[in-house]
Amino acid sequence: MxxxxxxxxxxxxxxxxxxxxxxxxxxxxLEILATDEGILLKKYSAELSLISDIENLQRSVKDENSFVGxxxxxxxxxxxxxxxxxxxxxx
Numbered sequence: 614m615x616x617x618x619x620x621x622x623x624x625x626x627x628x629x630x631x632x633x634x635x636x637x638x639x640x641x642x643l644e645i646l647a648t649d650e651g652i653l654l655k656k657y658s659a660e661l662s663l664i665s666d667i668e669n670l671q672r673s674v675k676d677e678n679s680f681v682g683x684x685x686x687x688x689x690x691x692x693x694x695x696x697x698x699x700x701x702x703x704x
Contacts, residue, residue, distance in 0.1 A: 615631070627654075637656065641657075642656075644656075644662075660703065663700060664700050667693050667696055667700070674686050674689050674690055
């Protein structure tokens with residue numbers, strides 16, 4: 614366990630060994646999430662974030678297909694699935 618103080622601007626320093634083990638270089642982006650257990654820092658990946666967003670859209674379309682009609686919902690699902698495949702191949 615490592616304890617760090619937050620400075621007057623709200624910054625904290627991540628220990629070098631943690632940065633190295635997570636592959637975090639100078640300028641890396643982190644997601645900061647508030648959870649019931651505290652604060653969660655996650656290495657940010659635009660591709661993974663986009664994959665998650667597409668998966669959420671797929672669930673929404675599946676749940677709300679009566680809104681757009683089954684044919685349109687099927688077309689949307691097919692496009693989303695193709696986008697997911699392309700992203701996963703690139704990642």
